[in-house]
Amino acid sequence: MLHCLRKYAQNGVMTSSPSLPVDGFGKTLLDYPRPSVAVDTALLTVHDGGLKVLLVPHPGAGLGWALPGTFVRPGERLADAVLRSLREKAGVSGRDPQQLHVFDEPGRDERGWVLSVAHVDVVPFGELPAGVKLISVTEFAGARVAQVRELPYDHAQIIDYAVAQVRSQYLSAPDPGGLLTPPFTLKELRELHEAVRGESLQRDTFRRAMEPQLVATGEISDGTKGRPAALFMPY
């Protein structure tokens, strides 16, 4: 079979050239079929007492919204691709994307062989640009909100993984996602946890779990109705 050497002059990516290591068959990695690798991200935030996910317009036919995503570029870390896609698709600055799962169903994308590395990131609502599209991930009577079910590809599953992971992280740590601006009150922290976990929490039980992991600033909240609350920061 006649082979053409194909070269790229972009991002210093290595090409099929005499300098690449060859294997026992005299071939380099570029001689084998390879998938396209994409990242898709469930960007979660807390607003109006609930957990919300960000959607962007989906250019594909028929469906209007999707999770932000992009193909990974040579030399780019997956997390950096996530951050780039959040900037480019939603004008949002992501923070610390965490991997969730690789979706690898061979026919998942009609354009060809595509793997998607699903991620989750969390951003405080106040850091989101005005006008971004957020939908609730809260379940009502066990039924998914229609808009989550209608998302393309495996995006509904990605949201499930994301919610599960963030909820797991908020089981015992005060604010692992940094959604509150320190200093904050215990009530603010508890309300955040109730929004994330989707359930109400007993005030005293919550306080005993969190206080050992917080630093009391010695100050109290002001301008609030009722007894002023002590202010805390994370360790």
Next chain:
Amino acid sequence: MLHCLRKYAQNGVMTSSPSLPVDGFGKTLLDYPRPSVAVDTALLTVHDGGLKVLLVPHPGAGLGWALPGTFVRPGERLADAVLRSLREKAGVSGRDPQQLHVFDEPGRDERGWVLSVAHVDVVPFGELPAGVKLISVTEFAGARVAQVRELPYDHAQIIDYAVAQVRSQYLSAPDPGGLLTPPFTLKELRELHEAVRGESLQRDTFRRAMEPQLVATGEISDGTKGRPAALFMPY
């Protein structure tokens, strides 16, 4: 730039041909640089009261052992690639590989741009072929056993992820990895948990946690010295 259409006649993989969808730039997915995607697997088993990981000979220079791995083939699920690599590299039948993490450091492999999707699988020691290489993952006084530290690439980290995930699964469920052949005694189950978790467990506390999740078969163990133990199966 002159392009040659490159065709493959292997495994029905799609090629850069007129039939592939093109994007807004008139290009298909194959026109963009793509990584090689590999899977690496920490295959864990329990033997001699401890958690062990399987190693295979590493063909690379300098180091002798590594976790089994392979490049993913077109149309192949990641889990199937894991199972294939365990068969081909170690003669082992894997069971239910679980994804751990994607290792994506651009320079992690001198052959080129390679992503590795790390997996964990567990197999009962009795199902492993004779002569496979197992090393302990147990830490002694907080120090990693030398052989784990010396593994190539990010394999030591993969083992860490794998151990953490399996230990997490065995925190509250009887035998999520199916390492015991039913029926089994509570002592056998407890010893499995002690091997996985790397700590001793209080007999009654353990029994209270497990019994509600087990079905008593009504039979007892035979051929044992002392009072025969009740036999259980998982729900």
Next chain:
DNA sequence: TTGCTTTAGCACAGAAATGCGCAAACAAAC
């Protein structure tokens, strides 16, 4: 039949966790 070993089960004490009611400490209203 007796002795030994192992397992099962439970009572109990102590530790840990939970939830509630009340006093304290504020702001707002009068």
Next chain:
DNA sequence: GTTTGTTTGCGCATTTCTGTGCTAAAGCAA
């Protein structure tokens, strides 16, 4: 200044969990 409403902090009782020691049960071996 007093009263009302709200929120916080904490003491207390209750509940749950854990680990220990003990004894009975149930086998095998002698």
